Structure formats: C-alpha cells, structure tokens
Amino acid sequence: MRNRLQRFMMGRYGIDKMSQVLSVCSLILVALGIFLRISAFYWIGLILIGYIYFRMLSRDIPKRYAENQAFLRHYYRLTGWFTGKKQSMERNKGYHIYKCPQCKQKVRVPKGKGKISIHCPKCGTDFIKRS
Ligand SMILES: [Zn+2]
Structure with a gap:
C-alpha cells in the first residue's frame, strides 16, 4: 500500500509551505462557512482544497516551485509586518x-x-x- 502511494507520488510536486498555509486557510473558511452559514466561505474553502490537491499532484514542478517562492515572499512580508507591529507595541508599553x-x-x-510640557x-x- 505504502509502496503504491510512493509510486503514485513519484514525479509529482507534493506539499510545500504554500500548501500548508492554504490548507489552514481553507479549513478556517469551511468552518466559518458552516458556523456562520455563509455559503460563499464554504465554497471558496472547498475550491481552495481542490487547488491544494491540484498543486500537490502536479507534475509541473518548476512552475509549482516558482508559485511557492512568490507566495513565500508575500507571506514573510505579511508575517514580518505583524511581528514588527507587535515589537513596536511592546516597546511603547x-x-x-x-x-x-x-x-x-x-x-x-x-x-x-x-x-507635562512636551518639547x-x-x-x-x-x-x-x-x-
Ligand atoms: Zn514639531
């Protein structure tokens, strides 16, 4: 069984950071869609899951790799912005x-x-x- 799976995944792209982040996002979207009864969230989440599988099983590795690199640039900029905000908040406590x-x-x-008088x-x- 394991062997079969390995052979199936041969030459395919697999999971990267982008897939991991997207799968967390998609799960949140689906959960929100169910709890808040917003069907748009639910469907976007499902489409996102479909997209993650498409990338995972894709054989076009250079293209997926480039996507991941572009994604990481935005991702780190965003997380860097958040930690910067947090640090400046702590500094200004x-x-x-x-x-x-x-x-x-x-x-x-x-x-x-x-x-006080501020100069x-x-x-x-x-x-x-x-x-
Ligand atoms: Zn001034």
Missing part, C-alpha cells in the same frame, strides 16, 4: 505617543506623569499634554 501639533512629528512620553525634538514647539 508604558508610553504615550503624541503628535506635535506643528510638524506632526511623533513624540514618545512616559505614561502617568500628569500634565518637539524636530521643530522645537512646546505643547502641553496629559500623560
């Missing part, structure tokens, strides 16, 4: 971000100091804010 009324420069001040480092404007 305990701080308030105010915009200078004059030049819109963002100024970071510590929280919980009451009313803009860019244009030198002083403005009063509650921190």
